[in-house]
Amino acid sequence: MAAEAGIACAGLHKAFGEVEAVRDFSAHFASAQTTALVGPSGCGKSTLLRLIAGLDMPDRGTVAIDGQPPERLRERGAISVAFQDPSLLPWLTAARNVALARKLARQPADPALVARLLQMVGLGQFAQSRPATLSGGMRQRAAIARALVTGPGVLLLDEPFGAVDELTRRQLAQDLPPLWHEMGATTLLVTHSVSEAVLLSDRVLVLSPRPAQIVADIDVPLPHPRSPALPDTPAFHRIEAQIRAALSHALDAA
């Protein structure tokens, strides 16, 4: 039987001592789609991403990516993560931090791609700067460039624009999705911003308060590339309202 394409999560459970972070989570994420995960703070979103990345093991349940366990894919740079804490190597420049991801994935060096990605995330002038001399938002952007440089099949972004100012955020929301679409990446994105979820994704999963369970699965049938004017349209507002209603319903039911 052919392996199922995309990401398949089946019956995931994860507890930290007494704290149950994820309970019986099952979902399928289609190849090359972008899905946003939204839910109350502490509901288990980051835990889910870590399980899907193979950075944590579930207590029960399985994750399969194109039929394979995530650990195996991560080794060859097929899964990239950009988490809230960018964890760049302090002794390397921004450009070298980005380039290192290709080396670790045993891919040939590609300085032109490194330069293009740094330019795209607005760090063209800072390629030779070390992390300590960059702001928190700049370090996050370097981490996004690092996540994209291997041309990953799976891209996991946890609040990737959390420390980024509003204007740059808007620019990144404009520039980055075409890039990950071009790569054909299956992208999961955790965000606290409902409008960002709609703007960036094809599908939004609304999660309950901890332990994370799906309370709404909402399609975003808006064409790509998304125009800067899209957030002012009635279609956009309708989807935002649907997500907000599902979030309040989940909080009321808790």
Ligand SMILES: Nc1ncnc2c1ncn2[C@@H]1O[C@H](COP(=O)(O)OP(=O)(O)OP(=O)(O)O)[C@@H](O)[C@H]1O
């Ligand atoms: N390594 C860990 N050790 C102990 N508890 C943990 C660990 N990681 C997560 N937790 C707990 O699991 C729960 C879910 O955490 P998680 O970080 O997944 O939530 P989140 O939805 O991403 O939160 P936020 O939106 O605030 O970032 C929380 O109660 C958290 O304290």
